[in-house]
Amino acid sequence: MFQSRSFSQVVLVFSIVLMHSCNNAQPEATQKQNSASIEKKITINDIPVLDYEGLEPYLNFSNDTTYVINFWATWCKPCVEELPYFLALDKKMEGQKFKTILVSLDFPKQIEKKLVPYLNEHKIQPDVIVLDDPDSNSWIDKINPEWSGAIPATIVYRNDRNEFYEQSFESMEELEEIVDPFFK
Amino acid sequence: MKKYLLIFSIAISGAFLFHACGNAETSDTAKAAADMVGDKVGDAVKAVQVVNAEPGYKVGDKASDFKLKNIDGENYSLASLKEAKGYIVTFTCNSCPYSVMYEDRLIALHKKYEAMGYPVVAINPNDPEVKPADSFDKMIQRSKDKAFPFLYLFDENQEVYPAFGASRTPHVFILDKDLVVQYIGAIDDNAKDADAVKVNYVENAITSLEKGTKPNPDFTKAIGCSIKTKKS
Numbered sequence: 001m002f003q004s005r006s007f008s009q010v011v012l013v014f015s016i017v018l019m020h021s022c023n024n025a026q027p028e029a030t031q032k033q034n035s036a037s038i039e040k041k042i043t044i045n046d047i048p049v050l051d052y053e054g055l056e057p058y059l060n061f062s063n064d065t066t067y068v069i070n071f072w073a074t075w076c077k078p079c080v081e082e083l084p085y086f087l088a089l090d091k092k093m094e095g096q097k098f099k100t101i102l103v104s105l106d107f108p109k110q111i112e113k114k115l116v117p118y119l120n121e122h123k124i125q126p127d128v129i130v131l132d133d134p135d136s137n138s139w140i141d142k143i144n145p146e147w148s149g150a151i152p153a154t155i156v157y158r159n160d161r162n163e164f165y166e167q168s169f170e171s172m173e174e175l176e177e178i179v180d181p182f183f184k
Numbered sequence: 185m186k187k188y189l190l191i192f193s194i195a196i197s198g199a200f201l202f203h204a205c206g207n208a209e210t211s212d213t214a215k216a217a218a219d220m221v222g223d224k225v226g227d228a229v230k231a232v233q234v235v236n237a238e239p240g241y242k243v244g245d246k247a248s249d250f251k252l253k254n255i256d257g258e259n260y261s262l263a264s265l266k267e268a269k270g271y272i273v274t275f276t277c278n279s280c281p282y283s284v285m286y287e288d289r290l291i292a293l294h295k296k297y298e299a300m301g302y303p304v305v306a307i308n309p310n311d312p313e314v315k316p317a318d319s320f321d322k323m324i325q326r327s328k329d330k331a332f333p334f335l336y337l338f339d340e341n342q343e344v345y346p347a348f349g350a351s352r353t354p355h356v357f358i359l360d361k362d363l364v365v366q367y368i369g370a371i372d373d374n375a376k377d378a379d380a381v382k383v384n385y386v387e388n389a390i391t392s393l394e395k396g397t398k399p400n401p402d403f404t405k406a407i408g409c410s411i412k413t414k415k416s
Binding site for chain 1: 281315351352355369370373374375376377380382404405406407408409410411412415
């Protein structure tokens with residue numbers, strides 16, 4: 001039914017138009033990133049891609065630092081909306097025993113095209129790790145049994161004290177409120 | 185006919201686009217999907233979500249039936265599906281990359297299991313004021329573009345998803361004929377690569393029900409998108 005010539009022409013035209021727009025997207029992002037960051041530019045080599053086993057040590061450091069672990073992705077709208085609050089808090093806490101780790105659930109194929117440009121464009125300082133482990137049912141409970149698997153999700157921990165939040169944060173102050181008790 | 189061809193060709197070229205970008209499962213997918221349905225990307229509406237809706241059904245609970253508007257404009261309840269021996273109730277949406285990745289698998293599930301008495305009943309739980317790509321009109325469009333063979337209902341008052349305890353998209357609840365919840369969780373164990381799936385949770389659950397046994401596992405988790413709602 002769909003083998004008519006007009007049909008294939010329509011498909012061809014649409015494909016070309018769409019592919020063209022797709023190919024254009026990247027150089028634009030790269031240019032932006034070049035002009036924006038004269039300082040150190042993040043490259044794909046700076047981003048570890050880990051399975052759950054590889055990530056686990058980052059969730060279990062035993063020292064006197066307070067860690068904020070945020071699970072996010074560039075495609076997740078509420079995640080990128082709350083990200084500035086994490087960055088602001090990270091900046092504010094500079095010099096203290098505090099570390100932010102951003103665990104991205106971006107797909108490995110997107111690291112170079114989406115994640116790296118995003119990190120450079122937004123001058124993201126905290127460490128970024130990509131968690132790539134498709135069988136999420138096997139590890140979500142290990143991260144926290146309360147987690148349903150929806151992102152964004154955030155852990156604050158220091159040694160054995162561990163708090164988990166499956167929610168978005170609306171301000172840096174809201175985030176500060178959950179981190180402050182770890183310093184008292 | 186011409187219009188139909190056009191819609192079909194948009195869907196096909198959409199598929200080309202994902203391929204060209206080398207990522208069948210990412211923001212490009214969502215963006216392209218959103219573009220296809222005419223979404224304004226970067227809309228400044230505030231996205232928030234509720235804390236994991238703790239109350240909600242557990243396996244073994246009897247679900248309450250509901251009445252929701254389908255993309256054809258008619259209201260449907262589970263009881264209105266008179267032939268059904270059970271229901272694959274799936275909270276999903278247009279905009280979440282994980283939902284998009286599972287669209288074709290959801291279509292295949294419905295085609296395979298509706299005949300056996302287990303139709304897919306898709307429900308969009310998102311507030312379109314928070315996520316414009318998940319409006320009722322965009323649901324209609326997406327359903328046309330993908331030729332969804334199943335009901336695609338709109339939880340307009342956001343009352344059904346909290347009753348179920350759905351927290352993400354996609355999120356599946358398999359009910360039996362008496363509306364008793366038999367399985368809650370993921371469709372399978374690999375969202376991004378259908379070819380690499382090792383365990384088909386939903387298929388296995390239905391096979392168990394057909395044999396008169398309990399699904400095992402009857403509860404799984406998966407990464408997904410939070411359900412979009414205005415913060416109260």
